[in-house]
Amino acid sequence: MTIEEILGGESKNLEYKGERxxxxxxxxxxxxxxxxxxxxxxxxxxxxxxxxxxxVPDNILFSEMDSIANIISD
Numbered sequence: 421m422t423i424e425e426i427l428g429g430e431s432k433n434l435e436y437k438g439e440r441x442x443x444x445x446x447x448x449x450x451x452x453x454x455x456x457x458x459x460x461x462x463x464x465x466x467x468x469x470x471x472x473x474x475x476v477p478d479n480i481l482f483s484e485m486d487s488i489a490n491i492i493s494d
Contacts, residue, residue, distance in 0.1 A: 421463065426471055433460035436468040439476075440484055444491045451492055464488075 430436055435450050447462055454460035464484070465476045476484055 426466060426473065429471060430468055433458065435460065435462045436466040436471070437462060437464045438467045438474055440464055440488065448491065 433454070435447075437447060441447060450460070450462055454462075465474050466472070467474060
């Protein structure tokens with residue numbers, strides 16, 4: 421994503437999460453809503469209120485990706 425896209429904020433098809441919540445239910449509602457609609461993106465590592473880019477630490481990046489993919493496929 422470009423900085424311009426990030427600064428555009430959230431929309432009906434774009435949601436930001438500072439980090440992956442411990443309970444998947446909080447973002448799975450968005451996944452289901454996007455799946456039942458026209459699609460969308462959930463971007464982890466950006467604070468939704470301030471639009472501050474936090475990123476995802478390198479040492480957990482791949483485990484986070486695996487966890488998210490596993491939860492969605494389950």
